[in-house]
Amino acid sequence: MPTSMSRNLSGKTVxxxxxxxxxxxxxxxxxxxSSSQNLKxxxxxxxxxxxxxxxxxxxxxxxxxxxxxxxKLDVSNPEEIDEFVRALPEEFRGVDILVNNxxxxxxxEQPPDVPRQVIQNVxxxxxxxxxxxxxxxLPIFKARPDGxxxxxxxxxxxxxxxxxxxxxxxxxxxxxxxxxxxxxxKEMIGTRIRVMTVDPGQVQTEFNLNKFRGDQSKVDESYADxxxxxxxxxxxxIVFAAxxxxxxxxxxxxxxxxxxxSATHIHQKI
Ligand SMILES: NC(=O)c1ccc[n+]([C@@H]2O[C@H](COP(=O)([O-])OP(=O)(O)OC[C@H]3O[C@@H](n4cnc5c(N)ncnc54)[C@H](OP(=O)(O)O)[C@@H]3O)[C@@H](O)[C@H]2O)c1
Numbered sequence: 459m460p461t462s463m464s465r466n467l468s469g470k471t472v473x474x475x476x477x478x479x480x481x482x483x484x485x486x487x488x489x490x491x492s493s494s495q496n497l498k499x500x501x502x503x504x505x506x507x508x509x510x511x512x513x514x515x516x517x518x519x520x521x522x523x524x525x526x527x528x529x530k531l532d533v534s535n536p537e538e539i540d541e542f543v544r545a546l547p548e549e550f551r552g553v554d555i556l557v558n559n560x561x562x563x564x565x566x567e568q569p570p571d572v573p574r575q576v577i578q579n580v581x582x583x584x585x586x587x588x589x590x591x592x593x594x595x596l597p598i599f600k601a602r603p604d605g606x607x608x609x610x611x612x613x614x615x616x617x618x619x620x621x622x623x624x625x626x627x628x629x630x631x632x633x634x635x636x637x638x639x640x641x642x643x644k645e646m647i648g649t650r651i652r653v654m655t656v657d658p659g660q661v662q663t664e665f666n667l668n669k670f671r672g673d674q675s676k677v678d679e680s681y682a683d684x685x686x687x688x689x690x691x692x693x694x695x696i697v698f699a700a701x702x703x704x705x706x707x708x709x710x711x712x713x714x715x716x717x718x719x720s721a722t723h724i725h726q727k728i
Contacts, residue, residue, distance in 0.1 A: 462701070462703065463492050463493075463697070463698075463701040464492060464493050464494075464495070464701075466701045466702070466703065466704075467489065467492055467493035467497060467697075467700070467701050468493055468495065468496045468497070469496050469497075470493065470497060470498070470554040470555055470700075471497075471498040471499075471500065471550055471551075471552050471553050471554050471555070472489050472497065472498070472499050472500065472553075472554065472555040472557065472700075473500040473502070473553045473555065473556050473557065473595065474486055474489075474499070474500070474501055474502065474557040474559055475502050475503070475531070475533050475557065475558055475559050475560035475587070475591060476502075476503055476533075476559040476560030476561065477501035477502060477503050477509060477512065477559070478501075478503035478504070478505040478506075478508035478509055478512070479503070479505075479508065479663065479664050480661070480663030480664055480665060480689045481559055481613060481658075481661060481663060481689045481692045481693060481696075482501075482503070482557070482559040482560065483508075483512060483689065484688075484689035484690045484692065484693035485557055485559065485689075485692075485693040485696050485697065486499055486501055486512055486516070486526075487512075487515075487516070487690075487693070488690065488693035488694060488696070488697045489697055489700075490516050490519070490520050490524045492697050492701065493524075494519075494520045494523045494524060495523045496523060497523065497524045497525070498524075498525045498526075498527070498549070498550055499516070499524060499525070499526045499527070500526075500527045500528075500529065500546070500550050500553070501513070501526060501527070501528045501529070502528070502529045502530070502531035502533075502542065502560075503530070503531065503560070504530060504531070504532050506528060506529075506530040509528035509529075509530075510528065512526075512528075513526040513528050525549070525550075527546075527547060527549075527550045529542055529545075533560045533583055533587030533588075533590070533591055534579065534582035534583045534586065534587050536586065536590045539587075539590045539591055539594050540594060542594075543594045543595065551598070552598065553595055553598050553599075553608065554607075554608055554609065555608065555609040555611065555700050556591065556592065556595045556608070556609065556610050556611065557611045557613070557696060557700075558587075558588045558591055558592065558610065558611065558612050558613065558635075559613045560583060560587055561583060561584045561587075561588075561613060561631075561632075562580065562583060562584070562665065562668045562669075563580065563625070563627075563628035563665065563668060563669045564576050564579065564580060564668055564669065564671065565669070565671060566624030566625070566669070566670075567624070568623070568624060568626065569626055572626065572627055576627060577627055580627050580628060580631050581627070581631055581634075584628070584631035584632065584634075584635065585631050585634045585635060585638075588612065588635050588638070589638060592610055592638075592642070595608075595610075596608075596610075596651075599649075599651050600649075600651070602650075604649070604650065605648055605649035605650070605651075606646075606649040606650065606651045607649070607650035607651060607704075608650075608651050608652075609651075609652045609654065609699075609700050610639075610642070610651070610652070610653045610654070611654045611655070611656065611696055611699060611700060612635055612636075612639050612653075612654070612655040612656070613655075613656060613658075613692075614632055614635060614636055614639070614655040614656065614657035615628075615629075615632045615657055615658060616657055616658065616659045616712065616714070616718075616720070616721045617629040617632045617633075617721060618632035618633040618635065618636040618657065619636075619657065619712070619721075620720045620721035620722070621633070621721070622721045622722050625721075635655075636655065636657075639653055639654075639655050643707075643709060650704055652704075652707045653707075653709075654699050654707060654708055654709055654710070654711075655709070655710055655711070656692065656695050656696050656699065656711045656713065657710070657711065657712050657713065658687055658692050658713045658714075659687065659712075659713065659714040659715060659718040659721070660680075660681075660684075660686040660687060660714075660715055660718055660724075661686060661687040661688070661689060661691070661692055662681055662686040662687070662688060662689075663689050666680050666681075683726070684715065684717050684724075684725075685715060685716070685717070686715045687713060687714075687715045691713070692713060695711055695713055699711065
């Protein structure tokens with residue numbers, strides 16, 4: 459007998475941004491694992507060669523049960539988003555679940571020393587990318603009967619709830635997405651369009667490599683003697699939220715590793 463998870467995901471088309479690494483990559487595999495008989499995945503990122511690898515791995519593991527369409531896409535470019543949606547093959551047009559995952563942080567400078575390019579790039583990806591992609595996909599959801607149907611899942615962060623020193627730009631970008639998410643959820647009331655956010659604390663991905671601009675010693679230091687969340691841990695929660703019965707909205711989830719209780723309340727060794 460199928461689980462409610464596989465039953466609810468069966469036949470769905472899932473679009474993931476930033477699927478080439480970290481949480482996005484894990485989310486692709488977790489969806490495939492959870493509905494391996496009948497699923498369509500649209501995986502997007504700038505590093506398309508990594509998406510090719512993921513597509514191969516999924517094909518090896520699940521055969522034709524999971525169909526994968528990969529697209530090179532920079533979400534910070536609104537024209538690319540519009541073109542991406544226009545060019546979706548017929549088979550993948552009926553997006554059911556959008557996972558707005560692409561995002562990053564670069565540097566820990568404080569105003570007035572934050573490089574202008576960082577301000578622009580972080581907002582272009584983390585804020586405008588999310589808003590533009592959501593606007594591009596919502597018409598597909600809204601075209602469904604009774605006001606519409608579909609899931610928007612944001613990768614939020616503890617950073618939106620508990621902004622920290624050195625994080626003015628990143629934290630405010632995530633706070634903008636949190637407000638967008640809450641307002642959109644209210645606007646979609648009366649439809650079957652669910653708007654959800656999964657907000658992790660520390661997850662071990664390439665995130666800190668970008669944050670520390672490639673300084674591996676700082677990355678290692680940030681995780682020393684601790685067991686952070688893995689991208690798979692977060693992916694499980696995303697897929698859980700997406701696979702609830704349609705009357706259930708997992709609106710807001712805060713996820714910490716066991717050593718963390720706020721953005722900065724971090725136990726030294728665990
Ligand atoms: N790691 C954490 O501690 C943590 C905590 C809370 C929230 N988050 C959030 O989780 C999400 C995923 O991050 P992660 O930890 O998995 O980091 P990651 O390993 O660095 O992965 C980030 C992904 O985003 C993609 N990306 C970045 N800029 C992009 C752009 N302009 N257009 C398209 N794709 C882009 C990257 O792909 P390409 O480079 O190939 O384009 C990559 O696949 C982010 O929104 C992040 O803010 C992370």
